[in-house]
Each structure stands twice: as C-alpha cells, then as structure tokens.
Amino acid sequence: MDNEIYKEELMDVYRNPLNKGKLDNPSVSILERNPMCGDEINLQLSIKDGVVSDVKFDGSACAISIISSSLVTEDILGKKVNEIRDYDRQKLLDLVGLNLSTSRVKCATLVLTALQKAIKQYDSGKK
Amino acid sequence: MGTEALKKDFPIFKVKINNHPLIYLDNAATTQKPKKVLQAISNFYSYSNANVHRGVHTLSEEASEMYDEARRKIARFINASHESEVIFTSGATDSLNFVASTWARNNLKPGDVILVTDAEHHSNLVPWQIVAQQTGAELDFVEVGETQEITLNNFKNKISEKVKLAAFFHCSNVLGAMLPVREISKLVKNNGGIVVVDGAQAVPHVPVNVQNLDCDFYAFSGHKMLGPMGTGVLWMKRDLLDKVEPYRYGGGMIDLVEMKHSTWADPPEKFEAGTPNVAGIFGLGAAVDYLTEIGMENIMKHEREVINYAASELSKFERVKILGPKDVNERYGMITFYTEGAHAHDVATVLNSYGVAVRSGHHCTMPLHKKYDIPASLRASFYIYNNKDDVDVLTGALKKAFEILG
C-alpha cells in the first residue's frame, strides 16, 4: 500500500533531516523549483580541493523531498566531485529505497536536479 | 437526493483504490461520467458515425441533426437567447484563448487596460498576458476579497474608461467564491468595456442564466459537468457574432472560397473550423439532460448541505486552515485548505491510500498561492454523487495522515 512511503525509519529522517540549513560561504548554491507543486529546495555545496567539504539544503518541501535531500546530502558529504558526477535518477531511487508513484518521483528528484546543476556550475566556475 | 442510487449510475464507483471504495473529491479538476453519457458517446460511434454538415447521406444528416440538437439543449441550459450564441470548443481554456486571439487581439491597443483578478485560473490569466504583450495594452488586477461586497468595491476602484476588457471567474477554482457577475458587468459596460466570464466552476454547480448575467462572453468546460473531456462552450452575445473574426480557418467555416479570398459561413459555423468533436458534444448533451433531470436547484441544495458539513468537520482540526470566504454559504463546490506542519502532497498521498482522491498543489493558481504564502494546498471538491459519508471518510483519513506525518 501507498503508506509504505511513510515508513517509520524514513519518517525519522523527515523529522530530523541531516544537513538542513544554510552555508555561510558556499562554492555553489542552487535554488530548484518543482513548478507542478511549488516546492523549492536550496542546495549549497562547499567544495575544497575537489571534495565536497560541506553541504546543506533548505526550503519548503514535502516529506519525500526532504527525506531524499537528507539521504543524498549525507551520501555526497566528503566525496570527490568526480565521484558524484554520475549521480542519476536510478542511483537516487535506490538510495531512497521507495517504490514511488510516478507523480511522487518528481518530489524525490528535486534535490537530484539541484545537485546536477550545482556540479555543472562548479565545473563552469573552474574553467 | 439519493446519492447512493446516483453513484450506481457511475461505473467508476465500482473501482477500488488500494482496496478501498473510491471517494472521489477532485470534481473541480474533472467529474466522473454517468452511464448515459458513456452510452451516448458509444452509440454515436456505433450507429450514427459520420461527419457533420458535409453530406446528404442518411448518417451525415443524422449526425448533423444530433449535433445541432445538442447545441439547442446547451443553449436552453444556460438560457442563451439564440442557439447560434453557443460555440463549441475543446474546453474553457480553448474558449478563453478564442476571445484572446480574436476580439481582444483585434481591438485592444496601447493605453487600454485588461482587468483580471489576482485569483484567476492560469487559463484566464496567461492568454491575457500574451494579448497585453501583443497589443501594448496594460494588464491590471483586482484583488479578490473574502466577501462579494469587498470584491465589488475592489472592482469599482479599478474600473475606468480605459478598461476595454475585464475577464474574471464566475466561481473561483480555489476559493469556491462566486463573483457578483451581473453587478461587475454593469460597471464595466457602463464604462465601455467588454466582459469575459470564466464559468468553468459555476455551470456545473449553479443555474446559470447568461442573459441575466449580462456579460459578453462566457466560457466553460464539458468535462467538469459530467460530460466528456475535449468539449467546451464559448457563449458569445448575439450582437457580437458578426463583429468577432473567426478563431480558426479551414473547412466547415466558409461560405465561398476563391483562390485568393474567402467569405465566412454564418455563426456559429463561422467559429467552428474543422471536424468538431461530434461524439463528445453528443455526450455533453446527454450530461445536460442528466443534470436537467435532477434539476440545478436540487443540485445546489444538495451540495450546500455537503459543503457546510465538510466545512464544519474540517474546521474541527486545529491544523487545518481553510482558504476562501469566511461565510460557508458563500462557498460553492469545494473547500480548499492547507495543513500546518504537513505538506499537501504528503497528506494527499496518505488520503489516497484510503481511497480518497483530492487535489494537492497550486490548482493552476500560482500567483494566488504566492499571495497567501503557501507552497501548496489541498482541495476537496464535491459533486452530485458525494454525501456526508464521503466527508466522514475524508476526515477519518485526514486524522490518520496527521498521525503518520506527525
């Protein structure tokens, strides 16, 4: 049933998400919106010597979006930018481990789109 | 009204959603279809299918007659003064774009004002944004207050001889509020403007009398009133029929075609180029029959009971904040609300697990949601087959949602 989405472990993440907030001096900052629902997430990364040294997200969003933002930011913290370049939809859905209905997949991928844009911005800033 | 018996007319209510009976509360998005409408569509394709106004053979004549009869029915339903005032479109969006691309684009110029409200459906906002860009006219907004009185005054403050076109909803698809169309129309017209009304959320729920409303254009959709998707109406006041240019060009709308020049057929054909959605319109005619049989006054009375009950049950939740008129009697068709501390999509997902279908999001009114500073809301919208039991299932599921989401 659908309520599986709101499993207790995940609801713990929703109530106490990791890396929620803002960075003082981020290397990149991306504001990503889901026009279908009006949700928005601000993803900020600090990158030092090619490594994600700090990451935070903030914004108004639903549980699915907050849970996946928490899990993704937890996953990429401390990793090399080169290691997270191939972050895609499948990898994100595996990480979240939920069987999401089509309309809710977009909620989960909001942070992914922000991350992909952040990497692109970081790359273009380096050149 | 016996809603349990009514539900039997709608095959969809046999469908189970997550093993629960379907509690369909997304009627403002689209309504379900009764067997009579489905049969009308199927009968047309099975036994009468032919193109209209094109052939002398039996089927073509029959199809043409069915199409014309549906037009007459719909004209009577909204009390049009003549059937040629009823122009078939693909929906309210198409009808509003029709006026934007024809009368508005051909008549507006720099210095003119197009007046809309800040609570329009995107379909009654975006076309005017484009017309403003194309013609140099200015787009101005009336703020919608909580009561009709405030709204009428807000209109008064904005109306001047510069307002050449005013476009506004009859019933809001978020607030459920009705505008005093007749009074506003009078104000606009006394100052020389044209009035376009978006009736998509009104025609399904209240008796509409276009002559009494005294506007110039009135747009609505078939699929929100038991009819098929892809059907809609633009009602155009008779004295405009000859002044307004065709919307689209091609077959069916011409009188005489020469190599470099053509003339137009009489209205309404002049406005309906190409093969129309005959089966759909025939289905819409059946929907109008179904509604007429129950009676729009009865429908209004029934919905009033259900909505008032829903409002009182929903307001028992401390975390539920209802949008729209404070006086529940000024609210039609729907209750839109947001839930403090729980996101609309999460709540809607939990409701769905109990078979309850509501809309979550901004309901095609992004500026309005921005004004209230809420990212998304929930909308429970009702129709003839909904009853107080449906409301109880909704509030029961809502309780569960709050337990799960914290």
Ligand SMILES: Cc1ncc(COP(=O)(O)O)c(C=O)c1O
């Ligand atoms: C007030 C209002 N106007 C216009 C529309 C657009 O109707 P349609 O999508 O059928 O063209 C809707 C429906 O969503 C509506 O609620």
